[in-house]
Amino acid sequence: MPVAVLGVFFVLPVSGMLARGFWPHGTFDPGGVLGVLARPRVHRVVWFTVWSASVATSVSVLLGLPAAHALHRLRFPGRTVVRAALLVPFVLPTVVVGVAFRELLGESGPLGFLGLDGSPVAIVAGLVFFNVAVVIRVVGTAWESLDPRPGEAAAALGASPAQVLRTVTLPALRPAIVSAATVVFLFCATAFGIVLTLGGLRYSSVETEIYLLTTNLLDLQAAAALSVLQLVAVTVLLAVAGRARAVPDPSVARTVARPRRPGRGDWPGLGATVALLAFVAAPLGTLVAGSLQIDGGWGLDNYRALTTNGTHQALLVPVTDALVTSLRTAVDATWMSLSLGMVVAVLVTRRSRTPAERRLRTGLDGFFMLPLGVSAVTLGFGFLITLNHPPVDFRDSPLLVPIAQALVALPLVVRTIVPVLAGVDDRQRQAAASLGAGPLRTMLTVDLPVVWKPLLAASGFAFAASLGEFGATSFLARDDHPTVPVVIFRLIGHPGPMNYGMALAASVVLAATTALVMLVVERLRVPSVGAF
Amino acid sequence: MLTLEHLSVAYDGTPAVVDVSLDLPDGEVLAVLGPSGCGKSTLLRAVAGLEPATAGRIRWDGADLAGVPTHKRGFALMFQDGQLFTHLSVARNVGYALRLRREPRIADRVEELLALVGLEGYAARLPGTLSGGERQRVALARALAVEPRLLLLDEPLSALDAGLRERLAGDLREILRAAGTTALMVTHDHEEAFTVADRLAVMQDGRVVQEGVIGDVWRAPADPDTALFLGYARVLRGTAAAAVLVASGLPAAPAVAVRRSALLVAVDGRLPGTVVSSRATPDQVRLVVDVDGVGKIDAVAALDVHPGPGERVRLTADPTRLAVIPSD
Missing domain, CATH: 1.10.3720.10 (MetI-like)
Incomplete structure (x- = not known):
């Protein structure tokens, strides 16, 4: 039954769309599709997609890890509120995030002096804003239920906190980090609303390009080519990630550790969390402020x-x-x-x-x-x-x-x-x-x-x-x-x-x-x- | 030399270790024995630097260890379930501390350690493929690789089944002796403590109630609870105690702890009684006898005498299987 549903409502439309591209005039024409992939603009679009998704994924993981630790392993007042607040961006409609960032970075916005409006940096910032929650959620949940004793055993064997992190904690978290990074990369590479609202016509990803090609230019052949490219790339990515996620011994001891009070060594992580909170709050704050503004009043x-x-x-x-x-x-x-x-x-x-x-x-x-x-x-x-x-x-x-x-x-x-x-x-x-x-x-x-x-x-x-x-x-x-x-x-x-x-x-x-x-x-x- | 001075540790305000003072001279093995929840594991974690002390001091050769983080103490901790790093092979687990210190000829040293614990040829295996006993051996080799000033053992054998536990306890003693390691072990199993340790500290409700050379503690438990925990079957008081003490030729005392095999059926015994039940085991016949003036008590008989319920028997008391308890 579910297979039938997915067949009718997913496979049929997608293959119908692809068929329009490959059989443009009732005849099979794969050469035309390949021709599309040779266009310089397509190269630029693909490169921009890969570049922006990679950068946004790396930044999301780097920002998300300290916050995941602080919010899931430490105990401090207001922890649950901060946790919920940092997760909100993930479900915000992409269009809303786009609008919020334009409001923040636009000429009249609080950060307008940076001149970032419509730049790739703005797009990456928007993608990170959206996806850092995924990293916190996925890695944080894994970290929360990570048995603290192997780390203690390593410390008792003479490993410093940094060495414990590198040799015990991160390897144990690797599956979670890899899946978070994969999902984030997928979301970034197929992001539509954010790129469309922040990038306009100048910066286009594969996804927005498909939109432009179908709605504005009616070039179905090119759109189909890009769709196939995207589908193949995503499948390869999922397969590679599955490999990278595999660990020598998949059995994991699950115990929910008692969160502890932050110590001196936790201040950098807490600082990073606060900075992240500010990064998430800024566009939303400007959005709300902007919505309340009428002719200067x-x-x-x-x-x-x-x-x-x-x-x-x-x-x-x-x-x-x-x-x-x-x-x-x-x-x-x-x-x-x-x-x-x-x-x-x-x-x-x-x-x-x-x-x-x-x-x-x-x-x-x-x-x-x-x-x-x-x-x-x-x-x-x-x-x-x-x-x-x-x-x-x-x-x-x-x-x-x-x-x-x-x-x-x-x-x-x-x-x-x-x-x-x-x-x-x-x-x-x-x-x-x-x-x-x-x-x-x-x-x-x-x-x-x-x-x-x-x-x-x-x-x-x-x-x-x-x-x-x-x-x-x-x-x-x-x-x-x-x-x-x-x-x-x-x-x-x-x-x-x-x-x-x-x-x-x-x-x-x-x-x-x-x-x-x-x-x-x-x-x-x-x-x-x-x-x- | 490890010295604990009036050490107290609390979890969220609940005291787990209360005013414990202990000395552990170099080269000796001290076992901390107590029922689960008595605070012995917390004591060990405090010594390892994993729990902060709420009062008192932990010293090593006189130097206060407060503020010294776990990894700088030079104490290796071996967990109850080994806590091997599941993503690393046996050899990489054992060589972990050596790699941290960037020591030369790690492979050779790992070979030696694996040979010491009797696991030659296991280097490439993953922890997930090992049996419980093998895992504990790897954990021991990994801890010994540090050449720790002090080895901390948290119930090292209690996750294993009985036969294996007995054999590994003997091995553990040999290995610790051979390496000349100073060790602090916590356990709830008195036989394990007896096999491995030189000294014994008995803990109850967070406090150390008795401490000394293991034979001394075992022969003279300080109070009835300690006696029961050390494996004595019953503690007799008052007239019952007096009757047994007289029969064994020991001086009078308020209480006496009896092992299961302290009373033996013999024709010239001085304690008459009626057999309540009897059960044969491969070594001897185990009886419950209602001794006149004492009450029901465990006794044993040789396999060739097998008295049935209701029969009258006479019992002798073996003074080496009794412990006089000074206070009640």
Whole structure:
């Protein structure tokens, strides 16, 4: 069933899109596609994508590691608040982050004197802002449950704190760091909203280039070529990362260590965390301040204007209507990705009896990660061109946007649930079965108690991801039923005195909504061992 | 020489170690024996520098160690479960400290150490492929590689099964003797302590209740709880104690601790009683006898005499398997 869903709503649109590129006039023409890859502009775009993603990934990891340590291994007042605050950027809609950075670095912004507006540095800063949360979350969780005793054993053997970090802690964290870096690189390389709002036409990544080629230039052949390139690159990256993640002995002793009070040696790490907090707060602060500014004074006019259609009728519907559409869409997308994700998670974590079965399950696992690597733009455009005629005619269905968003959120959901389910000792299920519990009963007694919290967290992620989804939605949302990110993008592109202010206000509203969802998710993580 | 002076350690305000004073001369092995939760592991961690002392001092050759971080103390710590670095091979685990110090001919030294613990040919293995006993041997070799001023052993054998534990305890003693290592070991197993250590300190509720040469402590436990913890089966008081003491020819005392094998069935025994139950083991027959004027007590009989329940027997008391307890 999930395979069928993914087949119809993912493989069909994407291959439809690719087919338009490879069979431009009904004849197979791979030479044309290869010709596209030889264009100098394509080289520039690919180079910029790789460069910006690499730099942003390195910076995110370097900034994230000290913060992960401080927030997950040390005990100090306000720790949970800082932890939640640093995670908020991850679920902020990309368009909002773009707008916030423009507000911060623009000519009239507080950091305008740096002259960074529209520069590659601004794009990298935006990507880091967005992704440092991923590093903190992934590495921090691993670090939290890292047994402190090997480190103590090393210290007792004469290793200084730096040597302990290098020879014991970092090797133990390597799988977590590699997966965090991989995911961050993927997110950076396929970032759409940030690059589009901050880079304009001057700096283009593969993802935004696909968008420009399909919407502005209608050069489907080139777009298809870039999509294939992206898909291949992502697959290779995932495979390489899988290799790098492999460690000699995968068994890990999991114990949640008591966080300790910071000592003298922890001040640099705490300082780095505070700096990071400032880096995250600055664009958001300017965004909020900007939204409250009217002609040099302060006021809520921008927020009141959200009920209008903007100057010069920039919008067909007021922003408030768009917010309702967004929320409704997000609810639909959440239940879809959640139910699909759960079935997938159960499928891939069940114990395999034969090597062939194991290969099949591993293959499935990889298959459902595909939406992570395929350009959301490709997906959105593919939806438009393939799902508009029988047997699958969805073009006017109000479910089209939620389905696309659910697919984008699917890897997130699966990745949140699978590790938890996989962590359940299969003998627990066998014990339940031997005591007379049927399959359903076994699931209720063994799996559900461990999985319900991650499940709620996953729905939070899916909801937030859907609220902020822009790549696919920008194609699929109908003009009379836009979502908030689409509206924001339209507002910043339309000149008019109120429009920019309205974009800022709408960004604040959208950011606040997702941040709220995120905080609820974060509350679920409160340590409650033995609280059942 | 390690000296603890009125050492106290607390976790979040809960005292774990209270006012402990101990001396450990160079070349000796001191075992700290106590039930789980008595604070003995905390004591060890404090000596290693992993927990801060809330009061008192830890000295080495007179120098105060407060403020000296773990890695500069020169004390190697061997954990209960070894805590081998799972990502490193056996040889790299053992050579870890040598590499930190950039010593020459590391490979040779690792070979020697592996030979010392009886693991020749294991160099390339990963910790995950070793049995529990082998892992502990590697952990020991890794700790000895440091040539520590003091070796700290945290329940080094308690994760192993009984037979292996006995054999490894003997090996551990030999290895420590051969290397001339000063060692502080904590354990809850009195036999392990007895096999490995020269001196014994008994800990209860964070305090050291008795300390001395291991044979002395074992022969004369300071109080009933200590006696039970040292493996004595029962502590008799009052008239029961008096009856047993008279039978064994020892002077009167308020209490006496008896080992399981202290009372033996013999025709000329001075303690008459009725057998309650009996059970044969490969070495001897174990009985519970209701001794007149004493009550139910463990006794043993040779395998050729096998008295059944209800039979009257006479028992002799072996004074070397009794411990007179001065206070109650």
